[in-house]
Amino acid sequence: MSDLSAFFAENAAGDVTETLVVSERFQDRDGHPVPWKLRSITAAEDEECRKAATRRVKGKGGQYTTETSTEEYLAKMAVACVVFPNLKDAELQKSYGVLGAENLLRKMLRAGEYVNLIQKVQEINGYDKDMNELVDEVKN
Template identity: 35%
Template sequence: MSKFKAFLKGNVKEAEQATLKLDRFDEAIILRPLSSGEADLISDRCYKNKPGRKGKQERVFDAIRYNREICVASVVHPDLNDSELQDSYGVRGADNLFSELFLLGEANQILEKVTEISGIDTTFDEEIEEAKN
């Protein structure tokens, strides 16, 4: 019997999607958790080179862009890539639609839910406290 049998792809439980009901919409939106690989790809896109001290280039992380991109990647329903939905808001692209479709508070609720279902909503201190109990 393999020591890592539980980790083989066929034995791993599917990550569950979550629904989030926002007051302005009659339907709930559906969100999916992100894998660490997806988050890494998004993270890589969120670095910019900016001039630093003595003209040297410094890599700067854009946290706002990162948060937006993980939210956009997590939305399953409505389909942010749907051209009819984009046309109704007069935008092109899932990122632009997200910005037009959701209010700031709604975007924050989506971000909170995405981080929760993706398992990044707990801090290291919280994990230590849980381990102590």
């Protein structure tokens, strides 16, 4: 019989946490770039992000369907993963003239910086592997 203890919560590896210099523009007093702290999220947290980015839309013939905004989903996932800086801080949002953590991210980062952050967030959550890599892992 297989030993299930490897799957018990206390034996599972913890969250992945990493630091990333998202932008050279954010510097400490000594002129060094300040790294952001990122964490992985659970499948349940990911589901919450996806649901929050999903809307019911009226389609042809009056039928309602659901539609997920990829951009909104990725922004929500990024916010869930960013530990530092605190994107939900009211003073930080006020300094950029926005309300909401997703809006803050879009306002404070340049386009390329935002894309790099999104890519890193996807990577630490396991979305960095293509299907061929996953098939090779399963074979081994």
